[in-house]
Amino acid sequence: MEAENRPLRADARRNRDRLLEVARQAFATEGLSVSLDEIARRAGVGPGTLYRHFPTKEALFEAVVHERLRHLVDEARALSRADDPGAALFTILDRVVADAAEKADLIEALAGAGVEVRTTVSATAADLRREIGHILARAQDDGTVRADIGTADLMAVLGGVLLALRHPANKAADPRRSLAIVLDGLRAAPGPKAS
Numbered sequence: 001m002e003a004e005n006r007p008l009r010a011d012a013r014r015n016r017d018r019l020l021e022v023a024r025q026a027f028a029t030e031g032l033s034v035s036l037d038e039i040a041r042r043a044g045v046g047p048g049t050l051y052r053h054f055p056t057k058e059a060l061f062e063a064v065v066h067e068r069l070r071h072l073v074d075e076a077r078a079l080s081r082a083d084d085p086g087a088a089l090f091t092i093l094d095r096v097v098a099d100a101a102e103k104a105d106l107i108e109a110l111a112g113a114g115v116e117v118r119t120t121v122s123a124t125a126a127d128l129r130r131e132i133g134h135i136l137a138r139a140q141d142d143g144t145v146r147a148d149i150g151t152a153d154l155m156a157v158l159g160g161v162l163l164a165l166r167h168p169a170n171k172a173a174d175p176r177r178s179l180a181i182v183l184d185g186l187r188a189a190p191g192p193k194a195s
Helices: 010-033 036-043 047-053 057-079 085-112 117-141 151-166 175-186
Strands: none
Touching: 010 036, 010 047, 010 057, 036 047, 036 057, 047 057, 057 085, 057 117, 085 117, 085 151, 085 175, 117 151, 151 175
16 A cells, blocks of 8 residues: 555656556547557557556546546646636636547546446546636636626536537537637626716
8 A cells, every 4th residue: 555655756657647648549539449558559668567557448547537637627726826817717618628528538438338437536526626616706706707607507507518519419519619608608797887
């Protein structure tokens, strides 16, 4: 157990990061059909190195999904300190939508493999939701975003857009245009002009 808590050596960290990047690309284009040995080969490491970090394909899939969520959380945290909270909110929502198509494929593939992703990444997803909530509150305090929407409302609307975009009948829909419609609905109504 103690070894699991120690930080990775620099070369082990590089190998792990390379494996995650190669796996992300492979899973996005080939789904679960790509073998772990092939991922190791593409990453330029031996199979033993891959299996030390990720004992199963499902563990590697989970790590890829978790890593992508972690990046979104880090980006949201950085944006939560932005001078323009409205622009920060719209930026993180755009990033979530841009990232969602590929991540949805990974989550669906994991679910098909019998892996419960929501349990594995639920804490990180909760962190993302919390950070988006902080940015939303700042944008509301700033007067950029309407005050009558809460984090749960925003996430429900965002989730609805993402779910609709994943439906095969909506393949031709432009995710950014769909998000722009949502963002227009979030903007605070302009106040009366001073005379």
